[in-house]
Amino acid sequence: MEPYLLGVGLYLATGVVSLLVGERAKSGVVLAGALPATLLLVVAAVRVMTGPTARLSIVLGYPIGAASFVLDPLSALFVVVIAVGGLASLVYAGGYLRSYLGTGRTIGSHWFFLVLLVVSMLLVVVIRHAILFLIAWELMSLSSFFLVLFENEKREVQRAALNYLITMHVGLFFLVAAFVLLSLKAGSFDLDRFGRAVGAPESVPLFFLLFLGFGIKAGFIPLHSWLPLAHPAAPSHVSGLMSGVMIKMGIYGILRFILLFGALPAEAGYAVLAVSLLSAVLGVIYAIAQHDLKTLLAYHSVENIGIIGIGIGFGLLGMAYRNEGVALLGFGGALFHMINHSIFKGLLFYGAGAVYLGTHSRMIDRLGGLARRMGITAALFLVGCLAICGLPPFNGFVSEFVLYLGMLHGFGLGNTFATVVSVFSVTALALVGSLAVLCFTKVYGVAFLGSPRSAEAERAHEADWRMLLPMGFLALLCLGLGLFPQTVLPSIARAAAELSGYSAGAAGAFLGTGLASLVSILRVISILFLALLGTVGLLAGVRALLLRRRTVGRTDTWACGYRPVGPRMQYTASSYARPFLELVSPLFKEHGRPTEVRALFPLAAESSTHSEELLDAYVTKPVVNALRAAVKRFTWIQSGNLQQYMLYGLLFLLVTVVWVLGTAR
Amino acid sequence: MPRAEGDRMRAPAIVLHVALTAAVPFLFLGAVGRVKARWAGRRGAPLLQPALDLWKELRKGAVVSRSTSPVFVVAPLVSLASAVVASLVVPGFDHKALVSFPGDFVLFAYLLGLGRFASLIGAMDTGSSFEGMGASREIFFSGLAEPGFFMIAASLAYASGLSSFQELLGGFQRGTPSAYLQEALAASGLFIMLVVEGSRVPVDDPATHLELTMVHEVMVLDNSGPDLAFIQWASALKVYLFASLIAGVILPAHLPLGLSLIVFLALIAAQAIAVGLVESWMARLRLTHVPQFIFLINVGGILLLFLALLGARG
Numbered sequence: 001m002e003p004y005l006l007g008v009g010l011y012l013a014t015g016v017v018s019l020l021v022g023e024r025a026k027s028g029v030v031l032a033g034a035l036p037a038t039l040l041l042v043v044a045a046v047r048v049m050t051g052p053t054a055r056l057s058i059v060l061g062y063p064i065g066a067a068s069f070v071l072d073p074l075s076a077l078f079v080v081v082i083a084v085g086g087l088a089s090l091v092y093a094g095g096y097l098r099s100y101l102g103t104g105r106t107i108g109s110h111w112f113f114l115v116l117l118v119v120s121m122l123l124v125v126v127i128r129h130a131i132l133f134l135i136a137w138e139l140m141s142l143s144s145f146f147l148v149l150f151e152n153e154k155r156e157v158q159r160a161a162l163n164y165l166i167t168m169h170v171g172l173f174f175l176v177a178a179f180v181l182l183s184l185k186a187g188s189f190d191l192d193r194f195g196r197a198v199g200a201p202e203s204v205p206l207f208f209l210l211f212l213g214f215g216i217k218a219g220f221i222p223l224h225s226w227l228p229l230a231h232p233a234a235p236s237h238v239s240g241l242m243s244g245v246m247i248k249m250g251i252y253g254i255l256r257f258i259l260l261f262g263a264l265p266a267e268a269g270y271a272v273l274a275v276s277l278l279s280a281v282l283g284v285i286y287a288i289a290q291h292d293l294k295t296l297l298a299y300h301s302v303e304n305i306g307i308i309g310i311g312i313g314f315g316l317l318g319m320a321y322r323n324e325g326v327a328l329l330g331f332g333g334a335l336f337h338m339i340n341h342s343i344f345k346g347l348l349f350y351g352a353g354a355v356y357l358g359t360h361s362r363m364i365d366r367l368g369g370l371a372r373r374m375g376i377t378a379a380l381f382l383v384g385c386l387a388i389c390g391l392p393p394f395n396g397f398v399s400e401f402v403l404y405l406g407m408l409h410g411f412g413l414g415n416t417f418a419t420v421v422s423v424f425s426v427t428a429l430a431l432v433g434s435l436a437v438l439c440f441t442k443v444y445g446v447a448f449l450g451s452p453r454s455a456e457a458e459r460a461h462e463a464d465w466r467m468l469l470p471m472g473f474l475a476l477l478c479l480g481l482g483l484f485p486q487t488v489l490p491s492i493a494r495a496a497a498e499l500s501g502y503s504a505g506a507a508g509a510f511l512g513t514g515l516a517s518l519v520s521i522l523r524v525i526s527i528l529f530l531a532l533l534g535t536v537g538l539l540a541g542v543r544a545l546l547l548r549r550r551t552v553g554r555t556d557t558w559a560c561g562y563r564p565v566g567p568r569m570q571y572t573a574s575s576y577a578r579p580f581l582e583l584v585s586p587l588f589k590e591h592g593r594p595t596e597v598r599a600l601f602p603l604a605a606e607s608s609t610h611s612e613e614l615l616d617a618y619v620t621k622p623v624v625n626a627l628r629a630a631v632k633r634f635t636w637i638q639s640g641n642l643q644q645y646m647l648y649g650l651l652f653l654l655v656t657v658v659w660v661l662g663t664a665r
Numbered sequence: 666m667p668r669a670e671g672d673r674m675r676a677p678a679i680v681l682h683v684a685l686t687a688a689v690p691f692l693f694l695g696a697v698g699r700v701k702a703r704w705a706g707r708r709g710a711p712l713l714q715p716a717l718d719l720w721k722e723l724r725k726g727a728v729v730s731r732s733t734s735p736v737f738v739v740a741p742l743v744s745l746a747s748a749v750v751a752s753l754v755v756p757g758f759d760h761k762a763l764v765s766f767p768g769d770f771v772l773f774a775y776l777l778g779l780g781r782f783a784s785l786i787g788a789m790d791t792g793s794s795f796e797g798m799g800a801s802r803e804i805f806f807s808g809l810a811e812p813g814f815f816m817i818a819a820s821l822a823y824a825s826g827l828s829s830f831q832e833l834l835g836g837f838q839r840g841t842p843s844a845y846l847q848e849a850l851a852a853s854g855l856f857i858m859l860v861v862e863g864s865r866v867p868v869d870d871p872a873t874h875l876e877l878t879m880v881h882e883v884m885v886l887d888n889s890g891p892d893l894a895f896i897q898w899a900s901a902l903k904v905y906l907f908a909s910l911i912a913g914v915i916l917p918a919h920l921p922l923g924l925s926l927i928v929f930l931a932l933i934a935a936q937a938i939a940v941g942l943v944e945s946w947m948a949r950l951r952l953t954h955v956p957q958f959i960f961l962i963n964v965g966g967i968l969l970l971f972l973a974l975l976g977a978r979g
Contacts, residue, residue, distance in 0.1 A: 371734035430815035434808040445789025535746035550726035557730040571797020
């Protein structure tokens with residue numbers, strides 16, 4: 001535990017010091033602290049993965065009481081994700097924020113909140129005390145709120161940040177409610193006692209209450225509405241950190257309480273699975289409709305959270321039906337995909353930031369031809385695209401493969417309904433995969449390839465090396481984990497075994513055989529991946545050999561014999577996605593119609609369309625509007641007068657005192 | 666000892682399997698062309714014509730568009746490499762694949778997905794509106810087909826209780842009427858996959874001469890020389906792989922090796938004739954009707970699952 005505490009302490013100290021130094025020195029100071037801190041944290045996590053769980057108990061005054069901090073295999077996985085993702089974000093921020101230096105923007109507090117976000121996440125995954133957990137959780141929401149609010153003069157940023165703040169507190173409300181109920185039952189604030197306190201019948205509603213609270217952070221549909229607003233509004237190092245790492249805290253919370261509660265009835269598994277399938281499929285469909293690079297990536301976070309949730313759902317089913325294979329592969333696949341998503345989603349958001357700084361545009365249809373102007377960014381972004389589509393030989397494939405194996409084991413659950421669900425889940429995951437290919441070929445083909453579609457894209461320039469460095473590192477991780485997944489699998493399997501409710505001994509016995517067979521499969525896949533890379537290399541050699549003595553001419557793109565193709569004649573992102581979007585048009589509410597052509601010689605014409613999620617348009621918005629109308633009736637309470645507020649407080653106290661005295665006997 | 670004999674015959678069988686994978690894809694396309702010609706009353710090009718075309722293209726120079734990036738050059742290489750690696754997990758005439766492990770069909774589909782990704786961005790790289798249009802259609806169709814493939818594969822996996830290609834293709838052959846029906850459903854679903862992935866009628870018409878109506882052909886308008894050869898090789902290989910899968914579904918397990926080879930080749934030839942006849946008899950579907958055609962795979966998959974569930978009960 002010592003290296004862990006030291007790491008967190010160092011991080012915190014760095015944050016404070018960064019407040020005191022000058023604008024230009026901040027990134028250096030933060031990195032000087034963050035590098036050794038990351039090292040310490042990773043060391044602490046690796047120790048736990050290979051050795052015993054680390055704990056620390058302290059006794060604080062009223063109302064906290066005894067509080068414990070535990071670093072177990074599950075926490076350790078998240079610690080590595082936070083430490084590595086956090087460091088990548090901080091290094092990237094050093095490059096990204098350079099263009100804002102000297103513009104009079106307050107960068108000081110931004111660095112502080114960036115560090116605070118990392119620290120609060122590090123605390124969330126080890127605290128086992130209800131009140132302290134909620135404090136760390138709230139710290140996380142608040143610091144990320146200030147981070148989103150970076151470009152605070154823009155109206156859409158203000159709106160997105162406020163929306164985020166409010167949504168997070170709706171989530172907090174569910175968490176507080178669940179924690180109050182649980183601590184009343186357990187008679188303690190100790191999370192470890194929560195699990196033992198609840199019996200089978202009441203664990204399900206409590207689990208759903210917690211799922212609502214944590215699910216809002218994670219971004220499951222229909223709790224996802226903040227994501228596509230907040231991620232584009234925030235600067236890219238923040239979006240990368242929030243989407244890659246912070247939303248995983250929601251996943252952590254769900255997994256932690258599964259661990260605490262033990263086996264839940266099968267219905268919980270089916271419910272989680274249903275929500276996750278919905279999130280995965282709708283997430284990618286809504287992503288396809290987006291024109292803004294970062295909004296699109298935000299919807300892909302929803303999709304990937306859905307994929308992680310599919311694994312959790314199968315893990316729960318495996319536990320409920322007592323099938324070890326399904327439970328381990330489900331939870332293992334979920335954890336693996338959680339790690340992988342943190343890597344490639346960070347990479348993609350950082351790539352989007354590099355594009356934004358290079359062209360000042362995030363609109364895919366205004367980009368184009370960036371591969372020849374921002375070669376390194378384009379190459380690294382391509383790695384991210386392939387990885388997020390789950391394509392070989394990158395890490396996304398391996399975790400999805402583990403999930404597929406888990407679902408195919410689902411046939412062993414021994415009832416017809418579970419079998420049908422398994423087959424449809426396999427199909428749904430395949431659909432998500434192929435739609436992700438549609439979405440990312442659209443993004444990559446339109447934004448990075450072809451000719452520049454606007455003057456900004458024409459003037460695009462390569463990003464600062466401080467931004468390229470973390471991107472390169474993450475891209476390397478994508479390839480490394482894809483080729484050699486065996487390296488991290490034992491740690492993941494250990495956490496998955498704990499989640500499935502194995503005691504240490506039984507887990508060891510099962511992991512011995514189960515893990516070995518999985519590792520042997522993955523080793524075959526690794527060899528095939530190396531063969532794939534080798535074949536590409538071989539073919540490149542053959543091509544070079546064939547063309548050695550021949551002419552390789554360069555000419556304009558073939559335009560059926562007409563004049564060379566102009567950049568505006570290229571296929572747009574909207575047209576590319578059109579055939580599919582027409583197929584799923586019932587899922588959207590379409591705004592704006594193309595203007596009709598009336599006269600024989602039409603002059604100026606304008607057309608704009610914008611598609612809104614059906615759920616948002618017909619469920620979320622009406623509910624929120626109704627709520628707003630109802631709440632409006634009470635605005636007279638809010639006078640803005642301090643004395644009046646104090647009176648409210650006194651009245652509240654008076655009522656409570658009377659109530660307590662009245663019910664005392 | 667049959668087992669010892671099987672082991673002794675393994676090495677020549679592997680050689681034969683590799684040789685077939687190398688040679689048959691082009692013969693398959695040649696046969697399709699021949700069938701179409703015969704139906705139209707012409708003699709048709711020799712069976713080896715596609716292979717000769719490939720050889721010719723390999724020996725030519727290349728022309729590369731000015732608007733392209735390195736992606737354009739790398740994409741055909743990735744397409745072919747992914748198809749080649751995917752061929753390793755597809756079982757051949759002896760119901761055996763070179764590499765086999767539980768869930769290998771997932772890798773197969775995702776390798777084809779990688780090839781598709783490469784060819785799509787390769788087409789987008791030219792900046793041509795035609796090629797963008799072709800890419801858009803290609804991913805639309807194959808994107809809809811892929812879930813159907815997984816549904817069939819997962820249903821087969823359930824029916825056979827196994828999860829690697831070489832096991833699940835033969836694993837449900839029990840000689841019962843229900844099993845024959847399952848074979849027929851799986852084979853017809855996979856045949857639609859072949860049509861979609863191979864860009865054949867009624868999804869796409871490889872013989873069309875108008876860019877606006879093309880799907881796959883228009884995506885490779887700007888590729889030439891070895892690049893074009895690689896792309897055509899990859900697409901021929903993909904067609905052959907699906908044809909071998911279909912043959913594997915129908916091919917009875919535990920035949921003597923020689924007979925197995927003959928039946929396998931006959932099944933492949935029958936599919937080439939079927940593709941040729943379909944192309945002779947009908948025009949391609951209207952673009953808007955193609956999705957409905959592709960959804961038939963899912964219908965087949967659902968029926969297959971239903972039969973498998975009934976089989977498990979009864």
